[in-house]
Amino acid sequence: MTNFEKITQSPEALGEFLSSLPVLEGPWDEEFQRNYCAGCGRVNCDAGRGCPYKKQRNSPAWWLRLEAKTDAGQ
Numbered sequence: 001m002t003n004f005e006k007i008t009q010s011p012e013a014l015g016e017f018l019s020s021l022p023v024l025e026g027p028w029d030e031e032f033q034r035n036y037c038a039g040c041g042r043v044n045c046d047a048g049r050g051c052p053y054k055k056q057r058n059s060p061a062w063w064l065r066l067e068a069k070t071d072a073g074q
Helices: 003-007 011-020 027-037 060-064
Strands: none
Touching: 003 011, 011 060, 027 060
């Protein structure tokens, strides 16, 4: 099995690989902010403390399951 085959076996496998990369922010962070934080009245939820959406926060696997946006839909 190649590394590509291993990390693309499932959304979970790819999500785990993506979350292991040393990046400050990914496209999943922007989408999380748009979907959850924009309408949330809570403050000081940094690092997920007190965040009611901890499971989706910093989760490439969550983001991978979203419908892809087309250039016209953005």
